[in-house]
Amino acid sequence: MITEKIEKLLEEVKGLSTNNAEEIEQLRIKYLSKKGEISQLMNDFREVPAELKKTVGMKINELKQLAIDKINELKENTGSAQTQNSLLDLTRTSYPIKLGTRHPLMLVQNEIIEIFQRMGFTLASSPEIDDDLHVFTKLNFAADHPARDMQDTFFIEADNENVTNNVILRSHTSNDQSHYMETHEPPIRVICPGRVFRNEAISARAHCFFHQVEGLYVDKNVSFTDLKQVLLSFAREMFGADTRIRLRPSYFPFTEPSAEMDISCNICGGDGCGFCKHTGWVEILGCGMVDPNVLEACGIDSSVYTGYAFGMGVERITNLKYRVSDLRLFSENDTRFLKEFESAK
Numbered sequence: 001m002i003t004e005k006i007e008k009l010l011e012e013v014k015g016l017s018t019n020n021a022e023e024i025e026q027l028r029i030k031y032l033s034k035k036g037e038i039s040q041l042m043n044d045f046r047e048v049p050a051e052l053k054k055t056v057g058m059k060i061n062e063l064k065q066l067a068i069d070k071i072n073e074l075k076e077n078t079g080s081a082q083t084q085n086s087l088l089d090l091t092r093t094s095y096p097i098k099l100g101t102r103h104p105l106m107l108v109q110n111e112i113i114e115i116f117q118r119m120g121f122t123l124a125s126s127p128e129i130d131d132d133l134h135v136f137t138k139l140n141f142a143a144d145h146p147a148r149d150m151q152d153t154f155f156i157e158a159d160n161e162n163v164t165n166n167v168i169l170r171s172h173t174s175n176d177q178s179h180y181m182e183t184h185e186p187p188i189r190v191i192c193p194g195r196v197f198r199n200e201a202i203s204a205r206a207h208c209f210f211h212q213v214e215g216l217y218v219d220k221n222v223s224f225t226d227l228k229q230v231l232l233s234f235a236r237e238m239f240g241a242d243t244r245i246r247l248r249p250s251y252f253p254f255t256e257p258s259a260e261m262d263i264s265c266n267i268c269g270g271d272g273c274g275f276c277k278h279t280g281w282v283e284i285l286g287c288g289m290v291d292p293n294v295l296e297a298c299g300i301d302s303s304v305y306t307g308y309a310f311g312m313g314v315e316r317i318t319n320l321k322y323r324v325s326d327l328r329l330f331s332e333n334d335t336r337f338l339k340e341f342e343s344a345k
């Protein structure tokens, strides 16, 4: 009796065919659910005489496996049928693909990189979360030096006893330079673009993060005149062939001597306007000869090699090129603002 029932069900299951998902679910319930046909058989199985239990048990298992396989097969076919249908829908109307725009900061950063690459600089990068050793100590910031206050940053783990243990968000991309000098022999000629973080109140003129591009050149006989010529070439490429530069003495812990560089105001051509506060000049970057202490701290012999470094804010250069009045616009993701740069290259 039970064997006949099993045979009948085996035939039934073999012949199942549908590609309707609801029907497949009904079949699953009919055969495989707790109250389904196969569970019923298990109840009847108790009555089977002991000598037949083995054969009948195997048959039931065969039926169960067949039902599972068949239902899975039906499910798969439905899935592929649906995919095929959606791919083959030739009646669908075409639609324009919306192209995004490049972010103004990245437009300018790419332009800066391109200019320096043409002068033989290669790209380097390092982590945004770094340790005190690479962000400050190796760059000649003594543990209690007030210059650290110029770059108030975010400490992730602070160890007041030993600052070199501190984990921080880098306050400048100069950590690229310390990492690079540690791992490479001169001649070194790299530019390091990236995001940096400072503990600033957010306003139209300051933000808690911004972007920098730094450059480093270390080799034998590198002098300040090399630095000046490279920066002049950069300024003329970036702001036009008539651009003039001037260097003013300044102070940075990692360079000696240090300077800040102004360019002739690219809006009034140096005649004086509101943008340049009627001076005819606008500041764009800081630079100087790498302090021998920095070279030594990074494993480079300062009696053989000299070098220069410079660093600029990408936001600052972008403001000069596109006259964006509020720094916050760069990070608000307002597409109306970003669309303004659609035609920029």
Ligand SMILES: [Zn+2]
Pocket: 265, 266, 267, 268, 269, 270, 271, 272, 273, 274, 275, 276, 277, 278, 280, 281
């Ligand atoms: Zn001006």
